Amino acid sequence: MTTMAATAPLPFEQHQPPMGLRERKKLKTRIAIRKATYRLIADQGYDATTVEQIAAAAEVSPSTVFRYFPTKEDIVLTDEYDPVMEAVLRTRPADEPPLESLRIILTGAVAAILENEPEEMQLRTRLMLEVPALRARMTETMADTSQLLARPIADRAGREPDDLEVRVFTAAVMAALREALILWGERGQQDDLVALVDRTLDMLEGGLRL
Known part of the structure; x- marks a missing residue:
């Protein structure tokens, strides 16, 4: 069942880790x-x-690009x-269900x-459908x-991050997110992506009902 809390975007900017001048410069270069x-x-x-x-377009050296992003695919797929x-x-x-x-x-x-x-998200998703190397790298990332994400889930459950159940749980959630993104792209990005992700997790929670 979808909750009201799940539909409200979180103020992610409030949870950005504090950065010194060096970190801010690195972030500026990455962006x-x-x-x-x-x-x-x-x-x-x-x-x-x-x-x-x-x-050349970012006004840095090629070595700087590779220092921040090991591959061209990573430039497209990586965010903050x-x-x-x-x-x-x-x-x-602590008592909130992990899936919630x-x-x-x-x-x-x-x-x-x-x-x-928004434009970067649309381009990224389109490219994931068109470029096999990007789609493969997406699975890796x-x-x-x-x-x-397995680390805080494991800490809450009193388990190790490499615990089988923890690994399967977080991997299943990320795989579900991947399929929602791909479907969104295949449908021309016309759906409400947040609602689509929410619906995907509903299915993961309740199972496939025939």
């Missing part, structure tokens, strides 16, 4: 590289866009929300991305996010 990449891809396509072009989601998850009530906690975290993150970076 500049990503935005330059999105502009170039929108103009000339993914395959035609090179790291050298991205570096994973550590924030972990931080928000740790603030949820993740529902609130994920719908809040999706709502925040759509509000703050979501596995990383699953491991990150």
Whole structure:
């Protein structure tokens, strides 16, 4: 059952970890590289866009691009929300069901991305459907996010992060999110993505009803 709390976007900016000058400069560089990449891809396509072009557009060196993003796929797929989601998850009530906690975290993150970076989100999702390397890398990055979110879930349950049940639970939630994103893209991004994610987690909670 969907709750009212799950439909209200969380104030993610309140949970950004404090940053010194060095961290702010790094974040500014990461964002500049990503935005330059999105502009170039929108103009000339993914395959035609090179790291050298991205570096020139972001006014950094190619080595700097690779220092922040190991691959071109990572530039497209990486955002700043994973550590924030972990931080928000740790603030949820200890007696809240884990799936409800993740529902609130994920719908809040999706709502925040759509509000703050709508064009980037649309382009990213379209590219995930069109570029096999991006779709494969998406699966890997979501596995990383699953491991990150497993830590606070495990702490709350008094288990280890590599506990089988914890790993299966967080992996299943992230796999469900992946399918919701893919379906959203396949349908021309016309659906309400937050509602689609909410519905996806409803199904995960209640099972497939025939």
